[in-house]
Amino acid sequence: MTLSHALTTAEAAFSESLSRLFELLRIPSISTDPAHNADCDTAADWLVRELNAIGFKAEARPTAGRPMVVAHFTRKSGTAKTTHALFYGHYDVQPVDPLELWHTKPFEPENRNGKLYGRGTSDDKGQLMTFVEAARAWIKATGDLPISATFLIEGEEESGSPSLIPFLKANKKELSCDVAFVCDTNMWDDKTPAITTRLRGLVHEEVEVTGPSIDLHSGLYGGPAINPIKALTKMLAALHDKNGKVQIPGFYDGVAALPKATKKQWASLKFSEKKFLGELGLKQASGEAGFTVLEQIWARPTAEVNGIWGGYTGVGTKTVLPAKAHAKLTFRLVGKQSPQKILKAFQAFAKKHMMKDAKISFSGKGGGAPASEVQEENPFIKKSAAALQAEWGRETVLMGSGGSIPIVRHFKDILDMDSVLVGFALNDDAIHSPNEKYNLTSFQRGIKSWVRIMGALAK
Ligand SMILES: [Zn+2]
Known part of the structure; x- marks a missing residue:
């Protein structure tokens, strides 16, 4: 009434x-x-x-x-x-x-x-x-x-x-x-x-990989001297397996399975993955296999490389074997994932995947927010x-x-x-x-x- x-x-x-x-x-x-x-x-x-x-x-x-x-x-x-x-x-x-x-x-x-x-x-x-x-x-x-x-x-x-x-x-x-x-x-x-x-949480990190002590001539030293860009990209490439699963040990700690009712409701929304991806010029979702696009965005964590640089990127060529390589990364977090633990786990992973003679250092400001x-x-x-x-x-x-x-x-x-x-x-x-x-x-x-x-x- x-x-x-x-x-x-x-x-x-x-x-x-x-x-x-x-x-x-x-x-x-x-x-x-x-x-x-x-x-x-x-x-x-x-x-x-x-x-x-x-x-x-x-x-x-x-x-x-x-x-x-x-x-x-x-x-x-x-x-x-x-x-x-x-x-x-x-x-x-x-x-x-x-x-x-x-x-x-x-x-x-x-x-x-x-x-x-x-x-x-x-x-x-x-x-x-x-x-x-x-x-x-x-x-x-x-x-x-x-x-x-x-x-x-x-x-x-x-x-x-x-x-x-x-x-x-x-x-x-x-x-x-x-x-x-x-x-x-x-x-x-x-x-x-x-x-x-x-709402997903977020934490970021920045890495620097150092190889030789100075930039080298790629003819005189190429081969024996390690290239830090190679060391960095090998590590970044190891972040995901072929099914899009993040390979950092402990990464999924605190990530709960989606409740059945929620999964069912999201599936019933008639969300067109084809249209969503098509508007981006894409044909296939590239997140974790076995999850829908909505699940990948709303309920799954990610490890993304946001930027990568090193060596010579100017006009023309320069036969340099660079001393340093860099990348910026962000991790979107869900459930009870802890930003601090994720950073630590990533740092351990990155160190483990460095080639011999490549040194990695981390300059992210820490912080971050959980989901x-x-x-x-x-x-x-x-x-x-x-x-x-x-x-x-x-x-x-x-x-x-x-x-x-x-x-x-x-x-x-x-x-x-x-x-x-x-x-x-x-x-x-x-x-x-x-x-x-x-x-x-x-x-x-x-x-x-x-x-x-x-x-x-x-x-
Ligand atoms: Zn506004």
Whole structure:
């Protein structure tokens, strides 16, 4: 009863919701350009005003960079059991150049044929306004929210979030909730909702192989003197076997088999490997044999050589036998693979595969980040997936992402919170590009999806 009231309230306000989104979109809050610092402040102030008007306690809090919008709503009919959820988004946007490729002005948003065009429509103002408008609908319909909510909306996401970690650390107690919703991800397609439950981790390394003490004449020394490029490439070639399996001992420690249900769901997605590879000019997936393309990107680790150099690479020939050779590598990680252990294992592997008289040294900066995975049995995932399915009429896809979203790790490491990644963006939204858009259905049904998710978290 209350859910249906909140849903009809959200629907009745669709056109006002859209005008409010357009107001926010007209503010050119480009965080990467200091000329727009004041615009970022304006966007933060606009959000604070709107959230206070809805009934949140909102503030724009200063940081070393752009302000952080923090807003709280404590459930009025709440008890000790009430779910407290944090919702994360960002009000800053990317620069707009090349301007001449836009069909309309980037900061004069337009609704054309069910698509909302303008900078920030999808990344991330349109997305963040879906949960803001959902909260508004609940409070308007019932005078309360089904949960207690904290909104954290930053203004430096497009500049690498320099203030985020210090801010989370300094406000740990205030921002720690039962769960975080990170709202800048995609749907599977324009009709099928998705929750991203897996993000791969990453660690990098750089190597230098030294052979003779100086560059040599390849005629006078070629043969007996070792060539470090040969030593390096032999080692790199040994990284994978003919089935694409990484040969570093211990590399797959902590990599769990994909749960049967997940494997089945991914197989049912009708993902065209042929089309995906064809668009890249390729015919065959070259990852681990026995895994589909989606499994290779979402659930399997990789060892990649990103760059390799050494010797003479200028115009014409030079008969040199170089003294040094170099390569840069990255490893994408899944499951419980440890970045530090992977680096150590790789270093041991590389040393073992060096030819005699070739010395290898490592200059990677270490660090790296493990993968983020939220177990699919997590109750917040289950409830959110069911709420999304109720809105869209299709089973929610629990998908992976080959890349990483650093905030998910920060929420876990600093605030000890799991993140549920829900968003309504689509692959063709052209985020960061000219003619960025967000589907009107993403916006409207996104609002209703959050109304349902908030309702599903009530206790
Ligand atoms: Zn972005």
